[in-house]
Amino acid sequence: MRSDKEMEWKTLETKYLFKRNWLTAKVEKVELPDGRIYDEYYTLEYPTWINVIAITKDGKMILERQWRHGLKIVSTEIPAGVVEKGENPMDAAKRELQEETGFGGGTWTQFLVTAPNPSVMNNLCYTYLAEGVELVSDTHLDATEDLEVFFRDKDEVYEMLRSGQFCQALMLAPLWKFFATRT
Structure with a gap:
């Protein structure tokens, strides 16, 4: 070799x-x-990206629905975003979760690091597991964000995953890992 x-x-x-x-x-x-x-x-x-598998204090998973113009579809996703210049990925994940959903706090761990497409892209995507989060503020969406936040039990999210209701590859990988290792 x-x-x-x-x-x-x-x-x-x-x-x-x-x-x-x-x-x-x-x-x-x-x-x-x-x-x-x-x-x-x-x-x-591209800049570094982040995803968050967020679970509320009462055990609900936080999900979002939003328009994705590249595929021209409404996509069901976990909270996600971009790491700003000079920001570390975990701080970006906490910021994005609060901006998009109003949730924060809880216990955070780095869960998975993936490369979106290493043959032609230079960035990484960090996924964090945020457990025990709670509502701490209003949302603060970016100019191009128009999303709906909703909550599901873990079994419902697993069934959504199994039935193909998620299509974003960088979210599929951490969700499959979560259900393979955490339940």
């Missing part, structure tokens, strides 16, 4: 196509370990 270093690609040139706060696209000229060269390898740079 080759070492990680022996499998590493060399970047020969980098050209940024555009840079935005939420997305940067670049094209690189790369050399593979066997000497082959690709003149156009496109990658996307």
Whole structure:
């Protein structure tokens, strides 16, 4: 088996196509370990993302429904968001949960770290388990957020998962892990 270093690609040139706060696209000229060269390898740079499996003091799971313009669907999800520059992922998760749902407090643990698409994206998604959360404030939604918050028992969420009511892959992985290891 080759070492990680022996499998590493060399970047020969980098050209940024555009840079935005939420997305940067670049094209690189790369050399593979066997000497082959690709003149156009496109990658996307995103900030770190977070998800929260939030469970209230009375044992309900917090879910959201919102429009997802990429697929043009209303998606059922767990609370999620973006880590701001200089912010650590757990602080971002606590902030996002409170902004989107008004819930906070409780006991927090890092639950799972996933790579959305490591072949063309450079970011990670951290999922936190927040147990015993309670209503602590009003919601404070971002300009593009229009979501509904609702609550379900764990068995209902498990049935929703089994019946395909969740489609976001970065939420499916932690939810499946939760039900495989916690119930």
